[in-house]
Amino acid sequence: MRLTPLVGAVAGLALVLTACGGGSDDEKKPAETKAVALEGRGPITFVTGKDTSGNLQKQIDAWNAGHPNETAKVIELSDKADEQRNSMIQNAQAKSDAYTVLNLDVVWTAEFAANRWIAELPEADLGVDKLLKPTVETGKYFNKLYALPADSDAGLLYYRKDLLTKAGITEAPKTWKDLFAACDTIKAKVAEAKDAGCYGGQFDKYEGLTVNASEAINAGGGQVVDGATGKPNVNTPEAKAGLDVLVNAFKDGHITKKAITYTEELGRADFQAGNLLFHRQWPYQYALAQDKKSSKVVGKFDVAPLPGVNGLGVSTLGGHNFAISEFAKNKATAVDFLKYMTSPEVEKANALVIGKAPSVAALYDDPEVVAKFPYMPALKTAIENAQGRPKAVKYGDVTTAIQEAAYGALTGKTTTDQALSDLQNKLVTLTAQ
Amino acid sequence: MTTAHGAALARTPLHRRVLPYVGVVFVLVFCLAPFYWMVVSAFRRPSDQFDSSLLPAPWSTENIRAVFDPDNSFGRSLLNSLVVAGTTTVLTLVIGIFTAYTLARLDFRGKNAVLGIIIATSMFPGISQVLPLLKLFTDWGWINTYQSMVVPSLGFALPLAVWNLTVFFKQLPFELEQAAMIDGCSRGQAFRKVIIPLAAPGVFTTAILVFMMAWNEFIIALSMVNKKEMQTATVTISKFTGMRGFDQPFGTQMAAAVVVTVPLVVMVLIFQRRIVAGLTAGGVK
């Protein structure tokens, strides 16, 4: 594949002169990027983090067989979300047409749409009705669709069913109070659980903490950003009650000290070794924890919805959406490709290989899928009730601010009150437009 | 440290003869213990990656095989790395030697300014150079080419090479060169036949350092290339990821790191023989 060096001679000269976009971009009229039909047919590229399921290439091959003049080629980016985003932004800054379809993390939609790096999608043609509604929401910005959900994700509560049974507890806890009480009971009654940690999540200072802190705040009935108005509203008693659950659990030892370094993988290590009784984790852990070679908890655990302060909690929504680069050439082909990739057949194949949460609602009740991945119905409920993370153009700053506040509170460096009021102030500045 | 000096002389007391070996052991432990951990992690089964036993139990080549999975085309990446790092090293040495020779041997005004400017170019944080270069190279149609990786690496390596070689050339005895010229050598011949062999340790060291710098370069290679067939090894490693997005194939990454590191070390071993042989054959010592 050859890359066309530049869009046009004039634009090229302007690029060199303005280097990093420092100068004016006058030649591009803001208005014309909208409502224009997505045109052009021919070869496209699909830009994504590496897929090791081995399934992606099969699907691409199938697409290529049916579209010999509009073939798709995979461009793999780094495995780190930060670096994926960087590569995509660099290409957008260089206005390169090398990338056609972008695989975006759900939290990037606002930034990419607002900067006009991705094209608005023809919502009516894409059959979004068959997709889970919260996932479609993540692809929208200012009520227009910019990205089509391809897969989803939500947190689940993994718990040691065997130990619960041994301690005489019949069902998974629904509230934090029940959870910690159950933990104390188990530790008192079951010798093998004496040294285990009660609860774990993702508390190291990275995106995982944003997810966990948001879940805690939502679990208390609070919000980071008001869903209806989009205004920050985190300095509330409800938010405090939610975050305080984690803060206090760190203080009284229900969360072990080392959990402050927990990422998904470090938490998984402890859960699989039998050192954790309750674990907030993504669905990916299910199959790995059932692997006899590495896991000591095979057949001993189950999943449930996350707990809350009063009644069940709320998960934060994960997943990926596909979007079309504004600078790409063959956008009409790209739209067809999007339809293909989100079709029930393709998503089902994906779900069956590695248990990826599909965006197509019906698949969660598909007998074949459920037989292989028993957590699917629970996951569907979790996704349907899940909350998205703030739709901020400056999402990078927003998530840093949330991590800053949560990390300070969890490590005892600041009080919860102080952390939340600082966070509120920062968010107000960051989202003021 | 006191183990080291002075032991060159014969007729030294026993502890003087033993201590260097103690030193050698210390050096090898310091340098190789973490590397050992890397190797051990590479040879565990992927499912044992959280183990911290000192030996893998059981041993497994699963990680190594995962590295060379045809899907990764890791062999091709190693070849690309070799081309990029090799070309960079050769060009850096050629350009660097002439520049350094000029700075060390010729007298002209503004020499210090030249040295100052050259070193100043390695004071800017590399990460802020990526975007302007990407735009420029996109403009020139250089994306997915070797030169888009070689030229920046050349720029990153030249200051060190020039400074290091300049210091070396300065230290070499001027008189030998002059003697050679009196014997009828041209300046170029004197340079080739006298200076270069004498400077061999310095040139060799510079070559190693430059080669490794280029071999391990990541940010530029990641940004300038989006075609799998043109990726270098460090970029390919960065794309190893777990099956499900969150799981991290630590063992496979360590296996890849071992595979990337070992050729360098072997290369040093081979070249070293040559250089040492060349030194003694020239009879300069």
Next chain:
Amino acid sequence: MATTLRKPPAAVRAGSGKPAADGSRRFALLLLSPTFLVLALVVGYPVLAGFRESLYAKAEGLTPDGFVKEGSEFVGLENYTALFSGDRGDAFLNAFWNTTFFTIATVVLETVIGIGLALIMHQALRGRAVIRAGVLVPWAVPTAMSGLLWRWIFQPDGIANAILGRQILWTADGFQSKVAVIIAEVWKTSPFIGLLVLAGLQVIPREVYEAASVDGASALQKFWRITLPLVKPALIVAVLFRLMDSLRMFDLPYVLIGGHKESVETLSMLAWNEAGNLRYGVGTAYATVLFLYIAVIAYVFVKVLGADVIGTARENRKAGK
């Protein structure tokens, strides 16, 4: 490219016969031109583009339909003054201190260990090749990989804690994370100094030591009076480049400990973070300030320790004799 690269050999052949008196300046510049060409392209252009960028700010705010406003305006030095005020000012001071602390700690340790490595390699009579290759291993491991390796070593249940017999949370924010970064950095880069010093040791003629021994010098005296002065030029170049690299430290704390952690945040990380959030103006302002800081440090270092690096190395050598 190709033509510029072919220039130097041709130039030498043409110029080699001439006496080095009159045309020597022009000849010198000719020999230097390839280096300058490459550096102007790879460093000069981005730095100037960056500096220009640092004088502009992107328009703030969104249009009514949610798009970012186009264009940017000239703001003079505003991006620079912004570094020193408010939250950013605190972050800057903290990062400035971290950067300086890391640099001093790692460079001192690396120098001591590096000289030690070099002396041991130089003295080793047997298996010198193997030792030398072994010493190179840490330097040969790609930085991102060694960051990952050390992260694994320093995890709560990792081998470091197993050896120490206690659970230190190395990767959590705090002083221990600084220590972790320093250990990993010193491990990786001591061989760099070791190698350059070794090359310096190898050009010291054996007769110098023999003469000193005849005069009855002790081992320690020989080290201070002969070895150190004679390897000083090589050592200074090695330390200077480590100093500059250390001041720009970025990947290691980022991979090993993580971003946004106060105890390890360096100036390069701040610059990267601003650029990552599309504030290229502020990002390059950080980079420019860092550049100035490095320039000052390097200048002072060369003035104080290495004034003779280029000029009088040979005199030193004679003095050593």
